[in-house]
Amino acid sequence: MLVRLLSEVCARWRSVMFCLAGLGRKTLFSPFASVSASGRIVLAAGVSVKRARLNAQHGEIALASGVWLNDGVEINATHRVSIGQGTTVQRNATINGEVNIGAQCLFAPNVFMSSTSHVHDLYPGLSIREQERRISREEFLERYNKPITIGDDVWLGANVVVMPGVRIGSHVVIGANTVVNTDIPSGVIAAGVPVRVIRQREGFEQA
Numbered sequence: 001m002l003v004r005l006l007s008e009v010c011a012r013w014r015s016v017m018f019c020l021a022g023l024g025r026k027t028l029f030s031p032f033a034s035v036s037a038s039g040r041i042v043l044a045a046g047v048s049v050k051r052a053r054l055n056a057q058h059g060e061i062a063l064a065s066g067v068w069l070n071d072g073v074e075i076n077a078t079h080r081v082s083i084g085q086g087t088t089v090q091r092n093a094t095i096n097g098e099v100n101i102g103a104q105c106l107f108a109p110n111v112f113m114s115s116t117s118h119v120h121d122l123y124p125g126l127s128i129r130e131q132e133r134r135i136s137r138e139e140f141l142e143r144y145n146k147p148i149t150i151g152d153d154v155w156l157g158a159n160v161v162v163m164p165g166v167r168i169g170s171h172v173v174i175g176a177n178t179v180v181n182t183d184i185p186s187g188v189i190a191a192g193v194p195v196r197v198i199r200q201r202e203g204f205e206q207a
Helices: 002-020 128-134 137-144
Strands: 034-036 040-043 053-055 060-063 074-083 094-101 112-114 148-150 188-191 196-200
Touching: none
Parallel strands: 034 053, 040 060, 053 074, 060 074, 074 094, 094 112, 094 148
Antiparallel strands: 188 196
């Protein structure tokens, strides 16, 4: 039991050290973070990762300088997940698939976004799990992956869900519990299920 525990700890630290090679002293990476380094993980200096899970088995995760990930954050990359400079992601947020996030964004707890969905309509009459067993990875990504793009200075409130293919402009505020299923223009406040634009943010009328 002790040998297995020590082996797991050493494997975790090997993954962490692989990711941290060459970074500056200001980078903080918790030994309790879960890392899969079989893909590519790129961390800039000044990144802070607490008890998060970074899974890059099928792609790349790139965190710019000053990115901060709180406990329970989970990132799973099918292609590339990039998070811009100074963006903070609060506890238990989930980012899946192919997602490009700008700089200085604020994500509240339990935010969820995924560029992919389950296979439910490719083989009529079969269960979802059986359909997913039959589809190849290449066909799955071609049919069911729609990248998500989020601009700079975007605040997503608690429990916000961002659907596949959505583009959110810069300087946007999304209210708590919103389901974002359509593109959002820059410089607005939006909320609702489904989302609707409430008003323009002052000072960003021409954004």
